[in-house]
Amino acid sequence: MITRRDILKTFLGLPIALTACKTDYEQTQIEGEIVGATDNIGHILREKRNWQRPTDVKEALDVVVVGGGIAGLSAAWELSKKEGTSFRLFELERRLGGTSASGAVNVDNNQFNRLENNGKFAYPWGAHYLPVPFKGNTDLVELLDEMDLLESSGEAGEPVIREEFLTRDPEERVFYKGRWYEGLYLHAGETKEDERQFERFETLLTYWTAWKDGSGKRAFAVPLHNCSQDSEVTNLDSISFAKWLE
Template sequence: MNRKKFILESLALSAMPGLLQQCRMAGKHVIRGQISGANSTIGHLLRDPAVTGRKPDEIIETGTLVVGGGVSGLSAARRLLQQGRKDFILIELDKQPGGNAACGSNEVSAYPYGAHYIPLPNNELTAYLQFLEECGVITGYDAEGLPLINELYLCFDPQERLYIHGYWQEGIIPAFGLPDSELQQIKRFLAEMDGFRKAKGADGKEAFSIPVDSSSNDEQFLQLDRISMHDWLLQNNYNAPGLHWYINYCCRDDFGTDYRQASAWAGIHYFAGRKGLAANAAPQSVITWPEGNGWLVQQMQKKIAPYILPGTVALNVDTTGEGVTVKVLEVATKKIKAIHAKTCILATPQFVNSRLLAADDARKKTIADHFVYQPWMVANITSRKLTERSGAGLSWDNVLYKGRGLGYVEATHQLIGYQGPKQVLTYYLPLTEKKAAEERTAAQKRSFEDWVSLIREDLLAAHPDFDEMIDEVDVWVWGHGMISPQRNFIHGAVRKQMQQPLAGKVYFAHSDLSGISVFEEAFYQGLKAADAVLQA
């Protein structure tokens, strides 16, 4: 009996909005939808001197101001409250916090606009494990100290499949139709990754760890940051096309970055950094919800909600003799306010910080030269049941071999007992064919019909009745979706330099300072900044 069926029977026993648009596919069927995205219109107010130059209508005093309500900001605020610090405020540009873990919903299901799962947590991450206990993801520990994961949140079977050579195979590592020589290379590669997972440096640290800053500084590992993952494969006699596709898929999936640009250290970390073990789940299991990591963000907000000011955008940040002054705009009322704080945590991406700290020309140039952010498009597709090709049935994660995108996740997969006629499929497309700035420009010019046509072209081979069965598409565009861990970034001097506080008053917390945009990195960035403030 699979997990979903077991839970269903157990329960039976126990009793942002964009403009609505539409396009016509195949000449007749109308697909409704909208283009939404992170609130770039409000964000662009940072560049408007008519706004940033206005005098404040009100002055607010607080001990610590947290700017940004993504995972790092929420984590920092939680830590402050846990340590008894109550004189703080968190401001968030959008109506709801969440950052890249934002989510939406319709009459069928909740669904993610960004990150959609977490892997099993590494067992030494005490603070992270405690958070997962608080929100009921971890329900206890067995006699050996391994966590028990809530069965409701473990991904139900089947977990993943790959459409390859006209057939849906189980699992997403290519196998069906590949020659034995390629399969042997894939086997050798995975064995080498397992070796990296177990490796430690002479300093006693794990070669690849989470957070990344706790990884070994041995030169034998640091040198991997100086070459691309693509070149590392070739240098180590990996030339199988199927393996190269898979590694590029992994780099695009976790980093939004082509493997020709991603550093080998980052690419290997994808495989070697995850070491979590659980009492009731296999190592490769994932934890997920219909709304993705939006569920975790909702849990993070529960105790700190009274301290959050949504719809409030920071315009500039100035250090003073007594602390920090942050000028903000309250979007609903158009009021300008000045927040005086003793300390400030900027839990915002560095490209935003370069504008908030406008007087710091050196920082602005460093960020522009070294921090690359990849744009993404995420589309939540509401459809009737699509026709399936032969092979494995619909899974949680459904990937197309050599597809333009990363495939789609079935958001309705985790809905206990759902038997409705419709489903929601979350389609992911990192925009990696051109330089990031060029992709952003191109994305801004695409119409709703352009996006739907692009999705259609990618999925039609696997689902020939796409034109007739799709009812609605909710398109979300991330202009600066995530940091790109290119060569010399993770172990370069610039990333460490940008983490340093300013004048003992302004602290920084964001996953882009880790070089890898995953939930745990953002979580620990927030903890680190909050602890620094508490010790100041």
């Protein structure tokens, strides 16, 4: 049965692995492999193949968690705090974590030995990372604290993550007609009107990111029940994103 310690250890591999994009240009072959779910295992269920089924194992449970990805592990972590609640987590793959996978290397430096009990240093396989949560996301802050990732709380009570678990913001670029351009928006060839609209869009994003109501609640937050119910925010629910852009 999965233990609370197993759940927390698996959470250390939060980044999501992505497959590489192919191009028409010749590229030097780099050794390695694409990691992710084992397609064949999923096909067993889809194609209704025969496989060995346990016939003598029966167990009464309060909850069954199907899948050991981030959602399943989060559910199991929450259930593990509830005394008297019996549950099992089922995962098709040989390891927990789903697409939130990571690798690990052996290290001799004692600074990193606390990351893994066997003296390994974990590293991400993908390009998606967990943003530092706001203090209002109490469940996530509690999880990070239990994983010993928090250093302290800042002046405003916001969580401060230990430096060895932080990563720098990645540089984003777009490759277009033989050249690299900074950022994800291609400024090459834009008109003055394009530039004006893009600057206006960024101004609006900055506004909503910093927006708070009279009680200090943000316009957009996770979990959703932490969002402000101010009419300026809820009125957005009555229009589409396309309409908002107009």
